Amino acid sequence: MPKDHGIGAASKRREDVRFLTGTGNYTDDINLPRQLYVHFLRSDVAHGEIRHIDTGAAEAMPGVKRVFTGKDFEGVGGLPCGWQVTDRHGQPMQEPAHPVIAQGKVRYVGEILAAVVADSRERARDAAEAIEFDIAELPAVVDMKAALAPDAPKVHDDLDGNLCYDWGFVEENRETVDAAIREAAHVTTLELVNNRLVANPMEPRVAVGDYSRADDQSTLYTTSQNPHVIRLLMGAFVLGIPEHKLRVVAPDVGGGFGSKIFHYAEEAFCTFAARQLGRPVKWTSTRSEAFMSDAHGRDHVTKIELALDADNNFTALRTETHANMGAYLSTFAPSVPTWLHGTLMAGNYKTPNIYVNVKAVFTNTVPVDAYRGAGRPEATFQLERVIDKAARELGVDPIALRRQNFVTEFPYATPVAVEYDTGDYNATMDKLEEIADIKGFAARRKESEARGKLRGLGVNAYIEACGIAPSNLVGQLGARAGLYDAATVRVNATGSISVMVGAHSHGQGHETAFPQVISEMLGIGEDQVEIVHGDTSKIPFGMGTYGSRSLAVCGSAMVRATEKVVAKAKKIAAHLLEAAEADIELRDGKFTVAGTDKEVAWGDVTLAAYVPHNYPLEDVEPGLEETAFYDPANFTYPAGAYACEVEVDPETGKVTIERFAAADDFGNVINPMIVDGQVHGGLAQGIGQALLENCAYDENGQLVSASYMDYAMPRADDVPFYTVDHSCQTPCTHNPLGVKGCGEAGAIGSPPTIVNAVIDALHSGGHKVDHIDMPLTPSRVWAAMQG
């Protein structure tokens, strides 16, 4: 029987009720008395010198309160970068200043040139058109390799060229890897592009700044995945507001996928302007603005070489990647192509020698940062594509080649600095073969061929690292802050519980899943537990939600805090029951004395903690509220195997996804319904990347795909029903819940699976195509078929 509550139950989501009835509270739903509106005038050239800005006419327009330009921000800090990468030669990366409003130069289409604050959105927009400015256009750099040419225009005049860093990992292994590749029986090489994407949560970003002169308090309401991080970065580095005078609230947030992790200029602007003007200032992004101001994702160009011995064992792997940073360093940008990518290059395989080189490059494009998977999809894509190519070159079965090279013993220390605690890659591959009905593929291919279609099967295996991360390790790796999370479990007098968590839920269902854990631990109903998140004034501390870390890190903090609550409650129960503390047991919401029928209910103990007539004051303090911080000992390593079947129309090159199966190992699962949903969503984003989505610039740095007319989002009729399974479970060995995280897997595992399937389909039709860069649009596939 499936459980009906607690860990493992498919509890229905309580947050759904407000979202289904239109009573959610998203940032744009917040309107404050005397609120003003800001409209940002954004650069329409990719690179230029600001010669002159005249705001006089705009300021004279009706309803306009003030027009801000870069001058107003000269004394204000820039947007900070949270991660410093050290290059191959031991030097720190090049780190340009990142102003809130452009100073002297504009460096990408969409950069803020001026901000008009007025009493209505329309008036602010109208007045922005009256700003006169003169920008001397400079040649733009868009292509990464061109940007590294010695005579390339410089994005930042005060830096030494456009190279942010040249990273080698592990640098000491470079020569060993070169030698292993020279001596290999077979080397498979592939050059590929990981296409630039835009995260596109359906809720565009919004910021409302507020200031109260009465108590010198600033409040920012913002669409953020991590309000505490925004408070820390904006307060300390940009505006100089101490934390006790700054409150950041991220209410209901309509999806993030990474793009709402970062601290953005618009947040700092609204907070700053509200202080200057003494009135609330609101900004609501349009979708067109989102395309040119939300951090983009991916955008890697890679050459990968896989060496094999005569028995098809992987002996070495060497990669060379160019990673686009855009014009400035977004909050976590430098970590994505390095520590979130290089450390995963071993994949599920016991390749002994690995060397990863990454050159991060500044270009005149929107800053690039983490997007669902962040670095790990890029690693998986290269590896799983090159393995597929190697299998074809060697004439061996791609599943057998993978199985032969799987890591099978754990813990396993990779040659790229991480240790997989647990996993079973053959088990997920077995499960995949079953749920994908791999055996039935040949018959389905025949049937497709009878209809004149080419059918292909693609498989892959993936691993990722979640629950970032051990703070001392990430400190050594360049993170400028540790990445603990925290939770406070406040037991109210009558026994209900409010849990203040540092994680933020914007689709993940924490409000439902977290109470399942506490319900299991205490034996009380899930409805007795409420999760409070998203407000720095209510929650002691938190790192927010990204990198599939909420349950593994914040959930672990919550477990620790709950354990402390139980320990204290047992002391109180022992007093009430006149028994020894060591004999007290908590089961099904009751404290009992071992070996007796004496018991006291949870609610009686909690009441005694607050309003007792008889309380052991000398032994234990009244109240029942505990806080715990949790720092993970290691990353978690979700892994799995995916299979996709596609049909390709040989007349048009159109690809349709006929079947998609995913067998994941997420360790223990708290709510299987939510986990399935996370995988479905990730798969659709991976299908989008593989077949549809492309963020395109022309050679002058104009963003060509800046609306849903030009940027193809996956829609209901682009995707099939998926078959997903997470019954293979090797629990994480180092967190108390044994959980690994499930938020990114789908987006990581799916793109190579789909491309592998399309290449397989083309080969079945006699088209000897090695690779097609994503997205595999009909025109690209058709062109590849023509040779």
Add this chain to the structure above:
Amino acid sequence: MTKVSMTVNGEAAEGEAEGRTLLVEFLREELGLTGTHVGCDTSQCGACVVHVDGRAVKACTMFALEAEGAEVRTIEGMANADGSLNVVQQAFQDHHGLQCGFCTPGMVMSAAALLDETPRPSEAEIRDYLEGNICRCTGYHNIVKAVLAASGQDAERIAAE
């Protein structure tokens, strides 16, 4: 500014609008009905779908003044009279057809309109009809299942086929 009046969720509603004010802006800002969302500026995402005189309409494609005298229904007016979730809303919760909830009002309004027209739609008909509603979270799997279930069909079986 011009006065405009309409019936919204069964009640008379009145407010002021400029000629350029979109129906979705009027609903959100003038009437405070913030359940209807804005997800794009090119009429592509469907987050703003409401019913106008019984038809599903993207409220960002219509000026408020054009809705003068119309019967408008928004997500806030979809629950049963006793406040419980209606069949479509309940199916979305039962089948986990929403995550962040931002596309959800538009999805529910579109799904309800589909079921008015086609009481037992096929999977393909559902996917085709919802083509104008983008969801970035769910991968559509559970949304399609929810609509199948709301029409009384065996969603589990159809999804597994």
